[in-house]
Amino acid sequence: MEVLVTVNKNSVISEVDKRIFGSFIEHMGRAIYSGIYEPEHPSANQEGFRGDVIELVKELQVPVVRYPGGNFVSAYNWEDGIGPKAQRPTRLDLAWHSSESNQIGIHEFANWAETVGSEMMLAVNLGSRGLSDARNFLEYVNHPQGSYWSDLRRKNGREQPWGVKTWCLGNEMDGPWQIGQKTADEYGRIAYETAKAMRAFDRNLELVVCGSSSPDMPTFPEWEKTVLEHTYDAVDYISLHMYFKNHESNTARFLAQSLRMERYIDTVASTINYVKAKKYSDKQIYISFDEWNVWYHSEEQDKKILSGQEGWPHAPAILEDIYNFEDALLVACLINSFIRKSDIVKIACLAQLVNVIAPIMTEEGGAAWRQTIFHPFKLASLHARGNALQLDIHSPCYAVEWASDVPYIDMSAVYNEEEKTLNLFIVNRHESEHISLRTEFQQFQNLHVSAHQTLSGHDLQSCNSSQFPDRIRPDKGEAPVIDNQQIEISVAPLSYHFIQLKE
Template identity: 60%
Template sequence: MKASVTAHKDFTIAKIDDRIYASFLEHLGRAIYTGIYEPDHPTADKNGMRQDVIDIVKELNTPYVRYPGGNFVSAYNWEDGVGPREDRPTRLDLAWHTSDSNAVGVHEFSDWCDAVGTKMMLAVNLGSRGLDDARNFLEYVNGPVGSAWGDLRKKNGRAEPFNVDLWCLGNEMDGPWQVGHKTADEYGRLANEVAKTMRAFDKNLQLVVCGSSNADMKTYPEWERIVLEHTYESVDYISLHMYFANHAHHTGNYLALNEKLDRYITTVESTINLVKANKRSKHNVYISFDEWNVWYHSREQDKKILEGNAGWPHAPRLLEDIYNFEDVLQVGLILNTFIRKSNVVKIACIAQLVNVIAPIMTDPMGKAWRQTIFYPYYFASAFGRGTALQLAVNCPGYDAEVADNVPFVDVSGVHDEAAGTLTFFAVNRHESESIETEISLQGFGAGSVIDHQVMTHKDLRAVNTAENMMNVAPSKGTGAALKDGTLTVKLPPLSYQMIRVKLA
C-alpha cells in the first residue's frame, strides 16, 4: 500500500501557538498530593515538591498549566489555599467526593510552576461563587501592594504580584454535573459581567469562556452561540473539552475518533464566525481546547469513590488510567489534529499532567515514570513549533463509526523557519499493512533527514510500569531518506513516527 503527501512552503495553515502544548493539574485524586507535592519523598525540594517529577515535566516544556480545576473549581474557595498551612481548612470536594487539605494553594503552585519553567493558567469559581470572588482572587494574584488584597498576599509571603495573564471563567458550566450549573443565558450573562470587571482591573488579560463539555452535549452547539452572543467582545477564547475511549476494543473505530474531533472544532469555529458576523465585530475569538486526553481505563475501579461509598478520602487513586500502546496512536492523532487546526486552536491542555489520566505516573514514596502517551506529547511539544503546513494527502481509507473513508495515514507537518527544519508526525492506522509513503517537498530547497523516531509494539495493550518503564518507548527509525525533493519513509502497521529534515 502506498500514500503520497505534498508539502509546499507557501501553502500554510497558521503559526502554531506554543500554548497548544499546555497542560492541566486539578485538585483531583493524586494529581497534586503524592503527584507533584509529597514533602516526605526522598527527592522533595524545600517546598515539598517532588524533584523527580519536576525533572520529567521539564522535558515537556509545557508553557502553561491550568489550575486548580476542572470540576473542583466550581465549589473552590481560593482563600482556603493561602496563609499559614496550619490554619488552612480541610474541605469536602463535592465534584470527586474526596477531601482536600489545601496544603497546596496558589503560592505553592506558582513556586512549582517556576521550578518547571511554566506559567499558571488560573480558573475562577463561577459555580458556587461569582463576580465579587473572581474580582478578589484576581486582585490577590495580580494586585499591587498598598491595596487590601495585595497587602494580604505580601503578608502571606509574596510582595510581588504573580502577574497571571490567562484566566478561565469557570469550568464546564453547561454540564448538569457541575456545582452551580447554569443555562447558556445565565452563564453567558454572568461570564460577561465577570470579564468586564476583570478587564477593568487589567485590559490586557486573556480570558477563556466555557464552551461545551463534549461534542455529545444536547446543548451543543447552541451553547456556544448563546454564550458568545453575551460575551463575544469581552473574551478571547472559548473552551472545548473532549475525552477519547475504546470501550468496545475496536481499534479502527477508536483511531478514527480524531475525525469527530476535527468536526467538533470546525463546528465551533463556524459558530464563532456566525456570532462575529452578526455583531459586525472586528474582534477575534479563538478556541482553548483546555481538556483533552484518553480516558476510559479507570472508570470501573473509580465507581466506589465517585458514588460516595468510600467516605471522603484524601488524595485517593482516582482516574489513574494506565495507558497502552494503542493510546500512543490516539494521542498522536489528537496532536496532529490540533496542529492542522492551529488557525483556530490556540491553547490546548492535556488533562492531566501527573497521575490523573496523565503522561506521568508516580508511586507514593517511590518512583516516577513516563507513561506510553508521554512520547507523542513530548515529540510534538519539542519539535511541533513553527508554522503548520497545509498538506495534500492521497491515501486509501476505511469506513468507521464516526466517519467514512478515514485515511490510513494521518500526518501533520511543521516548518520551523528559524531553525531551518521540517518535522512530520505520522500515524499508520492500518492494522496489518505497512504503507510506503512519499512526501514531496516543494519550495524548500535541499535538505537531509536528521532524526527519525518510531513507536511500534507487537501488543496493543502493552503498558509502562515502575518495574518496566521502557516497555513502550520510541526507537531510532531506519530507512527514511530525502532525495531530489522527495522524502520517503515506510510506515509499519499501527505505528507512530516523527521524521525531521534539516534544510540547507
C-alpha cells in the first residue's frame, strides 16, 4: 500500500496556539490529593506537592491548566479554599459523591501552577451560584489592592494579584448531571450578564462560554446557536467536550473517532459563523476544546462510589483509566486533528493531568509514571509549535458509520520559522499492512532529517505500570534519507511516528 503526501511551506492553515496542549485539574478522585498534593510523600516539597509529579508535568510543557472543574465547580464555594487550612470546612461534593477537605484552594493551586510553568484557566460557578460570586472571585484573584476581596487575598499571603486572563463561565450547563443545569436561554442570559460584569472589571479578559457537553446531546447544535445569540458580543470562546470509548473492541472504528471529533468542530464552527453573520459582527469567536480524552476503562469499577454505595470518601480512586497502546494511537490522531483545526481551535485541555483519566499516574506514597498517552502528547507539545501546514494526502481509506473516507495515514505537519524545523506527526491506522509513505517537500531549502521517534510493534492492550513504567515509550526510528526533496519510509501497521527535519 502506498501513500503520497505533499508538504508546501507556504500552505499555512494557522499558527498553532500553544494552549492546545493545555490540561485540566479538577477536585475529583485522586487528581489533587495523592496526585499533585501528598505532604507525606518522600518527594514532597515544603508546600506538600509531589516533586516526582512536578517533574513529569514539566516534561510535558503544559502551557495552561483549567481549574477547579469540571462538574465539581457547579457546587463549589471558592471561599472554602482560602485562609488558614485548619479553619477550612469539609464539604460534600455532590458531583463526584465524595468529601472535599479544601486543603487545596486557589493559593495553593496557583503556587503549584507557577512551579510547573503553567498559566491558570479558572472556572466560575454558574450552577449553584452566579454573577456576584464570579465577580468576587475575579476581584480576589486579579485586583491589586484597596478593595475588600483583594485586601483579603493579601491578608491570606498573596500580595500581588495572579492576573488570570482566561475564565470559563461555568461547566457543561446543558447536562442533566450538572448541579444547576439550565436551558440554553437560561444559561445564555446568566452567562451574558456574568461576562458583562467581568468585562466591567477588565475588558481584556478572555471568556469561555459553555457549548454542548458532547455532540450526542439532544440539544446539539441548537444549544450553541442559542447561547451564542445571547453572548456573542461578550465572550471570546465556546467550549467543546468529548470523550472516546471502545467498548466494542473495534480498533478501526476506535481510531476513526478523530474524524468524528473533526465533524463536531466543523459543526460548531459553522454555528459560530451563522451567529456572526446574523449579528453582522466582525468579531471572531474561537473554540476552547477544554475537555477531551479516552474514558471508558474505569466505568465498571467506579459505579459503587459514584452511586453512593460507599458513602462519601475523600479522594476516592475513581476514573483511573489505565491506558493501553491502542489509546495512545487515538490520542495521537486527536492531536493531529487539533493541529489541522488550529485556525478555529485555540485552546484544548487534555482531561485530566494526574490519576483521573490522565497521562500521569501515582501510587500513594510510591511511584509516579507515564501512561502510554503521555508520549504522543509530549512529542506534540514540544514540537508542534509554529505554523500548521495544509497537507495534500493521497491515502487509501476505509469506512465507518460517520465517515466513508477514513485515511489509513493520519498526519499533521508544523513548521517552526524560528527554529527552521518541519515536524511531522504520523499514524498508520491499518491493522496489518505496512504503508510505503512518500512525502514531497515544496518551498523548503536543504532539508535534512534530525530526529525520528516511533511507537510501534506493541500489543494493542499493552500498558505501562509502576512496575513496568517504560513498557511503552518512544524508540529511535531509522532516519529516512532525503533524496530530491522527498523522503520515503515504511510505516508499520498501527504505529506512530514523529519525524523532524531541519533547513
